[in-house]
Amino acid sequence: MKNESAAATLGDRLVMSAKKKAAHSEALAQGRHEDFVIALLSWYRQNKRDLPWRRTRDPYAIWVSEVMLQQTRVDTVLGYYDRFMRAYPTVSALANADLGEVLTTWSGLGYYRRARLLHQGAAAVRAVGLPKTAADLERVPGIGRYTAGAIASIAHGEATPLVDGNVARVLARWFAIEAEVSRGVGQRRVWELAGELVRMRSASEDAGAFNQALMELGAMVCTPRAPRCGECPSRHHCEARARGLEHRLPIMTRKTAPVAWRRVALVAFAGARVLLGRRAGVELMNGMWEPPMADATDQQDAKTIAAGLARGLDLAASRVRVVGDVLHVLTHRRMMITVVRAELPVRARVSKKSPVLAPYDAFVLADPSARKKLACATLTKKLIVAAQ
Numbered sequence: 001m002k003n004e005s006a007a008a009t010l011g012d013r014l015v016m017s018a019k020k021k022a023a024h025s026e027a028l029a030q031g032r033h034e035d036f037v038i039a040l041l042s043w044y045r046q047n048k049r050d051l052p053w054r055r056t057r058d059p060y061a062i063w064v065s066e067v068m069l070q071q072t073r074v075d076t077v078l079g080y081y082d083r084f085m086r087a088y089p090t091v092s093a094l095a096n097a098d099l100g101e102v103l104t105t106w107s108g109l110g111y112y113r114r115a116r117l118l119h120q121g122a123a124a125v126r127a128v129g130l131p132k133t134a135a136d137l138e139r140v141p142g143i144g145r146y147t148a149g150a151i152a153s154i155a156h157g158e159a160t161p162l163v164d165g166n167v168a169r170v171l172a173r174w175f176a177i178e179a180e181v182s183r184g185v186g187q188r189r190v191w192e193l194a195g196e197l198v199r200m201r202s203a204s205e206d207a208g209a210f211n212q213a214l215m216e217l218g219a220m221v222c223t224p225r226a227p228r229c230g231e232c233p234s235r236h237h238c239e240a241r242a243r244g245l246e247h248r249l250p251i252m253t254r255k256t257a258p259v260a261w262r263r264v265a266l267v268a269f270a271g272a273r274v275l276l277g278r279r280a281g282v283e284l285m286n287g288m289w290e291p292p293m294a295d296a297t298d299q300q301d302a303k304t305i306a307a308g309l310a311r312g313l314d315l316a317a318s319r320v321r322v323v324g325d326v327l328h329v330l331t332h333r334r335m336m337i338t339v340v341r342a343e344l345p346v347r348a349r350v351s352k353k354s355p356v357l358a359p360y361d362a363f364v365l366a367d368p369s370a371r372k373k374l375a376c377a378t379l380t381k382k383l384i385v386a387a388q
């Protein structure tokens with residue numbers, strides 16, 4: 001019975017979805033949304049934020065900005081973008097740089113996988129440069145559908161869509177899409193609508209301006225919790241507003257709670273120097289420097305684990321003591337790290353012959369100025385501060 005009713009619900013949703021899709025397409029075909037495209041572009045011209053990546057059509061600069069903006073606020077990205085573009089002004093400059101150096105420049109921005117993929121993508125196109133069309137851009141390692149759409153439309157004016165969280169929210173409300181927009185039917189529908197809209201943009205505007213206008217509307221007016229419908233250029237065309245659904249849409253997938261992860265970190269000082277290990281061969285934080293860490297259970301003694309890490313490196317640690325816990329939340333994990341402080345002889349050395357402790361492939365004792373030149377995540381700074 002349960003399966004039958006689930007199938008019926010899914011069938012209903014598909015039928016509803018097909019009807020709604022036909023209605024939307026009809027409205028678009030009749031040009032009823034052309035006014036709204038014009039109103040949106042006019043609003044964008046008057047209200048867009050002046051951002052450095054909006055002053056260029058350089059596809060590489062747009063690529064860097066789009067990667068940085070994934071899961072990160074504009075205010076945070078601004079400083080990092082300038083620093084990164086000064087360090088690596090072209091695709092070939094980035095491709096020729098050492099990955100460790102790139103990660104150092106990225107330090108503090110988080111989600112380091114993005115920097116690794118950017119570097120990998122630059123290396124793949126070093127000889128030929130970035131392709132121009134969205135279809136070709138998607139073949140570059142690390143460039144997905146959204147980023148390909150952004151580069152192709154903004155840099156080259158290709159009438160190709162892009163859908164990020166802002167665009168999905170705006171379209172889900174405009175067209176009252178009552179299906180999850182992050183997957184399945186709803187996701188396909190927002191991409192289709194974004195494609196139909198970008199192709200009907202005003203002839204005097206380019207596709208890049210239209211795509212950015214949609215994103216800007218989502219970021220500034222059609223915000224997740226409190227859409228400012230009174231200021232919205234599409235308020236007279238918005239189905240969600242007309243039906244009082246603006247606070248209920250879009251329907252979002254319920255996020256799974258981050259998995260708890262208990263760890264122990266050894267923060268060992270040799271005078272002003274701190275012991276750091278470079279993570280290698282692991283997806284998470286690969287190439288980043290951090291105080292050596294090991295997994296733990298609630299029953300295990302943190303001091304014993306930390307002392308074992310020091311012994312594994314042939315280091316004589318003394319005054320080993322637990323200083324407290326540090327919470328660090330990642331997208332899918334909630335790390336609770338017990339910080340164990342230890343002291344090493346002031347002249348302690350870690351040689352290249354030191355035994356390797358997985359997942360680390362190198363260790364250093366780095367003073368504060370040396371640490372600035374290493375790729376260190378925010379967590380590394382948190383752990384060192386906690387132990388000082």
Ligand code: SF4
Pocket residue numbers: 170173174221222223227228229230232233234235236238239240241246
């Ligand atoms: S009218 Fe309101 S809900 Fe509709 S698109 Fe504008 S801000 Fe969003």
